[in-house]
Amino acid sequence: MNTELFIAKRIYRGDKKNEKRVSSPAIKIAISGIALGLAIMLAAVCIIIGFKKEIREKVIGFGSHIQITSFDSNSSYEHHPISFSDTLKNRLLSNPKIARVQKFITKPGIIKTDEDFLGIVLKGISDDYDWQFFKKNLIEGAIINPNDTSGINRAIISQNIANKLHLKLGDHxxxxxxxxxxxARRFTVTGIYETNFEDYDKLYVLTEAKILSGLNDWEDDMVSGVEVLVKEYNQLDQTAQDLFFEMSNYQDRFGNRLYTRSIKDINPMIFNWLNLLDMNVWVILILMILVSGFTMISGLLIIILERTNMIGMLKSMGARDFSIRKVFLYLSAFLIGQGMLWGNVMGLTFCILQKEFNILRLDPATYYLSAVPIDLNPWYVILLNVGTLIVSLIMMIAPSYLVAKITPAKSIRFE
Known part of the structure; x- marks a missing residue:
């Protein structure tokens, strides 16, 4: 039988006659510190990761993971055309890390209504376009159906543009x-989207690539560029690097050398900002673990002082310091476990409620989101719990050495 564990359980639970369960105010504060610290850490990690994921998905939704254009293109939206052949498409799709390839055409223009005008960028898409992102953010109308034979020039505008120009679904x-x-071309509003990412919402209008191709007098295989979607986001950097060297040696039928950029290269400010959020997470984790650890240290010291008589009795019966220290480390584990249980209940309850009901709202103009985002990944929950338990127990080792300072002769008389 594990004697130390048995004694720790008796101290923690107490008995029905004389022994009281561990319940001093300091111990309750220590347990509350662990619970509150873990709840805050769970909420902080889920919010920061959710925020990064939402912003990243919005940027990728407008520009994909990787863009391939001509080396001759400048920083404007009027790209030098490249030839998108079946050979290039098959060559890209042969890469096992690439999930999808889609062509696009961009062209700047000025929308003129009876009352206002606005500079925008039209993005022409073809029947190979992945509509998943815009389906998620479409608030009115429908996506562009490539099989539609109505003959109108369809356009999907943002709510931002619709508000500025006083346009609604069906307007021209x-x-x-x-x-x-x-x-000039006349378009009909067939859809309105809203991503709350103002930098893009105020700029992009989606339409069919063939309309912009006709305006540029381009041939069927001529496009502004190619968008590449990778299977795993964590493979983005390596895939972009591999494609850069492969495409720089590739020539299309016009003799163009192809230039490859990841979405991180296209939007460095946004992704550098998102990377800075990781530092905030680490600061919160370290502070909460330290606060929780110190409250547990104070609680353990109080328990040791309260049990001075017991320690003296155990020493007088031949118990070693190491064995008595194990008793109090087991007891610390019980208390930490109790605090972690309540911490998980509070933290996960908050995350689930926020994820389902969006209780905490945000200003989209400032945060690009309408509500506090939550990414409830079970692996992060498990790692946080394991890490909190290990670090807290390690911090308990030092105060447990106080046991060695207690002598049997004095401790038995201790009141």
Missing amino acids: FTTYFVQEPVR
């Missing part, structure tokens, strides 16, 4: 394109 607007000669 004219877009002017600054080129030689200046051209």
